[in-house]
Amino acid sequence: MSEYKVYSVHMGKAKCALDLGDGSERGEYVDQDYILHKLGRPHRSISLMYCYYPLDKEFPGRISEVMKDADVKFQWDYPYDDYFTYKGGLEGDRNGEPFTCMRDVRRHGQDVTLTLTIDPNVSDEQLIAIAEDLRTFGRVFLRVNHEATGNWFSFTKRTTYQGVADFYCRFNKILHEKAPNVQTVLCIGGIEDPNATEIIMEKEFSQAVRETDIWSVDKYMALHWGWPFDVALKTSENRTFKRDTVENTYKLTKMSYDRFKVINGGESKPMVMSEFNADGDVTGAYDQAVMVKGFCDMLKADPEEWFSGFTFYQFRDRGRLGLEIEDPNNQNVGIEQPVLQTYKEILHDDFFKPEMTKGGEVSFPAKLRWGSSEDAEGLEIPLHFDSDPHFCEVTFDDESNLMMEINGKWFYKSPKAKVIDLMSAFYEKPLNGAADLTLRIFAPPASGENDLSIEDGMFNSYQTIEKLPKIRIEFEPVEA
Template sequence: MNKLNKVTLTAATCGLDLGDGSERAEYVNQDYILNTLGRPHRNIGIMYTYYPKDKEWPERISVACKDMEIHFQWDYPYDDYFPYRGGIDGDTTGQPFEQMRDIRRHGQDVALTLTIDCSLEDQYLRQIAKDLKPFGRMRLRINHECGGDWFTHNQRFSYQEVGDFFVRFAKIVKEEAPQISVVFCGSAVGDISVEDAPVQFEKEFKEAFATADIWSNDCYLALHYGWPFDVCEKGGNSYAMTPVDEFFERLRKTSKRITKVNGGICKPMVISEFNTDGDVTGPLHQGESIKRFVEKLKSENADWFDGFSMYQFRDRGRLGLEIEDPNNASVGIPQPILKDYKDILKDPFFLPGLNEAEEVTLPATLRWGSAEDAEGIAIPIKFEKTPEFCEVTFEEELNLMLELNGRWFYKAPGTKTVDMMSAFFETPIEPGAELSLKIFAPPASGENDPAQGEDWAVNYYTTITKMPELRIRYEEVQEVL
């Protein structure tokens, strides 16, 4: 326990993100998700809306218009996401900021989807960018699925106006918080049998594609899009399913076509909402097509593809790793797909790099840049065999993410001891195995600190001065009699 090595956290070959809360479910705290899945994600996606000039604002629209007769999820005056409570005369102590802090202190980056009134003046947009600046290298997805006709931005504004607004907002974000990546979720190619087919509204969206840092598409292998207003039954007309090969080919050709439209410059492509709807396949078969898609990604060496976001952790329908208990919204019911997804999380193709380098001494400064760029310390440990007890205790009140034997743990500033035995529950070790306890330090408040220097918006620094204490025991205290 006297030796320390520097360890760097780097990007996976393909990123894994996770949706957490939307019109279909409430937000689930990151402690629960981490303990359930065993490792953090690159980005956690949350979904908000901002229509501050509407008379119903800032109520959530389904609450403000609870007596309104609707026949489709997006029939309300504005989108039924959680209201973004920042902005001009706003309050950053509430939501989505508390959720963003929760996400970042657990070693993940924020992916904020924001549907927003395209008529807002620049000062509204500039204040939002200022609100978001302390949250590091987050992603901001502005007015997603903008090639459709269901969201309020497409019902109030033309496709050209939606594209122009994205460009205007993105440029303001880059002026105020250049470390934020802006995501454009436009449209895809239609007929994939036609070589070099155009994407829908590519003329209207050309400048948006050029301005964005990341291109996105929301697409599902199967989706019951009539939810929750009908029951999905065989022969119905409110669901769709796409074969895996066709699904992949549309993504590939969409990236290729947008790259051509963008003067040959290819930007990372993500799927910001992805799943197979258990309403269509049934929960027992939900994960099958997702696993085939993963194998397709790996075999095709799709270097243009940056990652996908599982939509979502918990859902009131069957688009979640858990279903929300109808009797208690705070309780999740795990679905069979949860096991399939945990297998994907462990696949080396989706694992971030953890690379040990030169030896270091205490005190040591740990740098947190993002879920794909951080520097920590690693403590080599030789285990006689799989332990019966494995705990680590810290004297200092630090905010830490710990990794051991492929399992990640969170230590809040007020927590002294972390029980790490779950690192061995599913993955026992061979006698004499040498492992490293890896330690990283995301910001304890969830926000970067302007007092830390010129690079404060992109990096956060923590100094650790004392070695933690390990309690490793290879026998039970008392045998079962």
């Protein structure tokens, strides 16, 4: 019998969820182990950016590599968007990207936000194949043809804006029928002028506003969109950058939500920012951190609960839009920016952390359920510490796949790992004397995918824990 009492715990929604962009036209994918150790806890979702233009002769090559000798003067001047290419669908398989990254994300207790720019001329059969691709990945946020009221992405040049909106509704319907685990995210311009009474292209996109699952706008409080083809300078004649205020960005986002709600007959839907940041190219590194914190302070102070979450764009960037800047000598090395520590403080603020609800006492074997990063049932073990520990570790003799949290810091245990050292939970937050802490354990799917052969497998995965791992806590060195 265990010396510890064990209870059930439910992980639910935060007051405001935090998601993180990981890889795009501006940076490479960074594995989730690195990000977890750097930031200390998982996100609700990780945003991955891909494109699907299977009717083009260059596809599935990444267009900037296929046309590396082309005379291009703007990031989006290629025949199709310079994202990583979607390797699934009717023509591909699920062994490559983005599925390798999606499995990594889900193993680490996070959902996937898949941003996918798509040629609006593809067939229903091709869209159905994408829906089939996503059925095993639990809750997926799918952002289709984002920033759809802009003019930079290739999909806007291949049809009218009404055609872009109609395509969204066509794919949305297919997804709801073939992959009900997928939630669609409509990302359009919204209200972009404080004096405006309608969203950008309201006539064209009203049906999409009503039929989508989630509303979204992308808001950069500062942005240098001319990167990397020019430098943002005070003396620049060609202004390929801008800076707004925190207050105006917040106001326009809230006005967009209010107008979406009107278009939807007064009914509310979740409202998110799918890309959010202040570009250090314009603000410098210090003001970038100040602006990000300022926006989050406004969210916390607002008594109206209207906003569901935002995606910080992005973790590592070749420009100055990242928590880290990619080392120009080595793409696998990141250079931490001041905004990283600011963002880490936000990430660990109770307002942005998932809600934990303790249940009754449980015995082993214990069956854990993983629905999503906002709906999971795990274990909770109260632990007493006489003082700040010198050793704190857990030892397993099984091949479970787990996410664990203690003293505010999260740890990942892969099926192959046996011993997880928890001491880093105390390096930044040492205990000042005796304390009672809680070790929480959750079990996201080891493969990163759900088992559709079980009755509710599209929405849940299960893992049975036969017994409690061995917990070692010591309060002095082995030898003084």
